[in-house]
Amino acid sequence: MVLISERDRRKLEEFFRQRLVRPVRLVLFTQQPSLVWTPWSQPCQFCEETKQLVQELTQLSPLLEADIHDIDREGALAERYGVDKVPALLVTDGSNFNIRYFGIPAGMEFTALIEDIVMVSQGTTNLSEEVREKIRRIQKPIHIQVFVTPTCPYCPKAVRTAHQFAMENPRIVADMVEATEFVELAERYRVFAVPKVVINDAISFEGALPEHLFALYVLKAADQLEKDDATLLDEVEREMAMEEGHEHHHHHDEFEHEHHFHRYDH
Amino acid sequence: MVELGSLKLRLDLPEEEPYDVVVIGGGPAGLTAALYAARAKLKTVVLDKHPKAGALGMTSRIENYPGVLQPISGAELLELLRQQARQFGAEYVQAQVTGVDLRKDPKEVISSASTFYGRTLIIATGAMGHQPSIPGEAKLIGKGVSYCAVCDAPFFVGKDVAVLGDNDEALDELAFISRFARIVYLISPHRQPKASPETVVRARQLPNIVWLLKTRVIAIEGDQQVTAIVVEREGQKERLPVAGVFIYLVGTKPVTDFLDGQLDLTPEGCIKVDPETKQTSVPGVFAVGDVTCKEIRQAVIAAAEGAIAALEAEKFLRRRAKARSDWA
Numbered sequence: 162m163v164l165i166s167e168r169d170r171r172k173l174e175e176f177f178r179q180r181l182v183r184p185v186r187l188v189l190f191t192q193q194p195s196l197v198w199t200p201w202s203q204p205c206q207f208c209e210e211t212k213q214l215v216q217e218l219t220q221l222s223p224l225l226e227a228d229i230h231d232i233d234r235e236g237a238l239a240e241r242y243g244v245d246k247v248p249a250l251l252v253t254d255g256s257n258f259n260i261r262y263f264g265i266p267a268g269m270e271f272t273a274l275i276e277d278i279v280m281v282s283q284g285t286t287n288l289s290e291e292v293r294e295k296i297r298r299i300q301k302p303i304h305i306q307v308f309v310t311p312t313c314p315y316c317p318k319a320v321r322t323a324h325q326f327a328m329e330n331p332r333i334v335a336d337m338v339e340a341t342e343f344v345e346l347a348e349r350y351r352v353f354a355v356p357k358v359v360i361n362d363a364i365s366f367e368g369a370l371p372e373h374l375f376a377l378y379v380l381k382a383a384d385q386l387e388k389d390d391a392t393l394l395d396e397v398e399r400e401m402a403m404e405e406g407h408e409h410h411h412h413h414d415e416f417e418h419e420h421h422f423h424r425y426d427h
Numbered sequence: 428m429v430e431l432g433s434l435k436l437r438l439d440l441p442e443e444e445p446y447d448v449v450v451i452g453g454g455p456a457g458l459t460a461a462l463y464a465a466r467a468k469l470k471t472v473v474l475d476k477h478p479k480a481g482a483l484g485m486t487s488r489i490e491n492y493p494g495v496l497q498p499i500s501g502a503e504l505l506e507l508l509r510q511q512a513r514q515f516g517a518e519y520v521q522a523q524v525t526g527v528d529l530r531k532d533p534k535e536v537i538s539s540a541s542t543f544y545g546r547t548l549i550i551a552t553g554a555m556g557h558q559p560s561i562p563g564e565a566k567l568i569g570k571g572v573s574y575c576a577v578c579d580a581p582f583f584v585g586k587d588v589a590v591l592g593d594n595d596e597a598l599d600e601l602a603f604i605s606r607f608a609r610i611v612y613l614i615s616p617h618r619q620p621k622a623s624p625e626t627v628v629r630a631r632q633l634p635n636i637v638w639l640l641k642t643r644v645i646a647i648e649g650d651q652q653v654t655a656i657v658v659e660r661e662g663q664k665e666r667l668p669v670a671g672v673f674i675y676l677v678g679t680k681p682v683t684d685f686l687d688g689q690l691d692l693t694p695e696g697c698i699k700v701d702p703e704t705k706q707t708s709v710p711g712v713f714a715v716g717d718v719t720c721k722e723i724r725q726a727v728i729a730a731a732e733g734a735i736a737a738l739e740a741e742k743f744l745r746r747r748a749k750a751r752s753d754w755a
Contacts, residue, residue: 164436164437169436169438173438207434218445261545267436268435268436271437272437272438275438276441285627310579310582311433311434312433312577312578312580312603313524313575313579314540314575314577314578315526315539315578316578317535318526319540340581340582352578352582353569353570353579354568354570354573355578355579357569366571368526369525369526371526371537371689373528373530397687
């Protein structure tokens with residue numbers, strides 16, 4: 162069974178022909194199904210499907226190349242790339258390995274992967290000049306994990322923003338983490354709503370924020386938040402808290418509302 | 428664990444050319460704006476979270492809309508407006524907008540369908556936003572309280588959850604939630620769900636739904652995570668253990684949360700506009716209808732404002748094109 166439909170294949174071939182400039186490598190780590198069951202071994206849920214997806218994609222452009230490894234048999238290589246779980250997919254031009262997908266980039270995330278491929282091939286992001294300049298200034302190592310589910314319509318935006326930050330600054334490593342494939346990790350970070358963004362294990366937020374706000378959280382994690390931006394972030398957080406703070410109503414809005422929409426029927 | 432069906436590849440490649448006008452909201456204001464913009468040959472798209480949502484969409488009978496002789500439902504009037512906007516070339520996309528970036532040019536609109544780019548925006552999101560108001564709701568957001576079933580239902584495999592609300596939007600999401608959860612409590616304060624009859628029939632066929640009508644949720648409990656809800660039905664209180672609560676209630680709050688503070692608001696929380704042109708604090712961004720706070724909330728007034736915004740958006744685009752050609 163093919164994963165990418167005939168229609169999408171044709172669209173993608175054209176899309177890649179128009180946009181790909183330099184070769185892009187899709188570095189994939191998978192795992193052979195274990196013959197011996199052990200209580201600590203977690204079977205890789207979608208390794209086979211992810212491998213097939215990568216192979217189908219590389220058929221769509223001569224500039225795409227698959228580079229497939231096994232995490233058990235090539236442990237040293239996995240470690241060098243910082244890959245600790247599978248399936249893991251790194252989108253790279255060969256210089257940096259900081260744009261990563263853990264779990265299958267399927268469902269809604271498929272489009273994010275396509276956009277990442279084009280971004281890496283062109284070597285440039287769509288970030289505004291202001292955000293780009295701030296992200297490039299970051300000195301500290303930053304690890305961004307964006308938790309998603311494959312059906313979440315807002316998640317690809319958060320993944321793409323994180324990956325664009327990684328593209329602009331090699332000190333930033335940005336991961337998509339498909340929460341239903343890595344249940345323990347999702348539980349550790351208490352992920353019950355996606356997208357959820359965790360930065361350096363210290364700062365987290367939910368929702369697909371516009372890039373300039375997302376960037377402020379990254380700057381905060383890097384201890385490089387300037388005074389004006391700190392004030393702006395405080396304001397945004399205060400507004401969010403205010404929206405969440407109205408707990409003193411006695412009824413649901415639903416009831417208060419009844420008379421209101423009847424005003425239309427005279 | 429997700430089933431393979433959820434992994435179906437979705438390809439939404441970005442549009443080559445930005446839209447001249449992106450309209451957020453598919454009520455009378457938004458659809459009339461789209462109609463006028465499309466008729467002026469502007470490339471126009473309407474983003475609407477649900478064709479039956481909103482103040483007009485939920486109105487059962489309207490007989491004072493000029494030119495419409497027979498009393499019709501609000502949903503039917505919206506369908507006519509949609510058809511008319513489409514006839515002139517406007518696109519209609521069912522999508523919920525969650526964020527915008529007004530610093531970018533073209534302006535960026537993040538939605539559940541994909542990301543849209545518009546040279547101008549017309550915001551017509553209405554004033555039926557829900558403000559977290561149930562005790563426990565606000566502090567448990569992201570800890571079991573969710574407003575997006577397609578995002579978060581996969582976290583509740585084999586668990587019991589509650590859905591609050593009985594409009595078309597809520598009942599449409601039930602099917603997705605019921606694929607993951609063990610039992611879904613559908614909780615409605617009304618005798619009959621408010622959704623349209625065909626939606627109710629569809630929802631009634633789902634196997635694992637427990638319908639709790641004439642029931643209100645008076646508290647959501649839990650510390651790190653939702654553990655239960657407390658419901659009240661005909662004076663009786665009951666605690667139901669649940670792990671998740673999906674909320675589709677409507678309220679009276681102007682819908683501005685997706686703006687993240689990028690536009691000036693009035694002290695009442697409405698979008699501030701120039702009364703003549705409907706332009707907001709950001710040039711090229713207009714707001715019309717109930718989201719700007721009206722003394723009189725009538726479909727015909729919202730529609731009229733939509734027309735004004737579309738004509739102003741056209742003027743804005745023309746001025747800008749002229750400025751560019753003068754420079755060149």
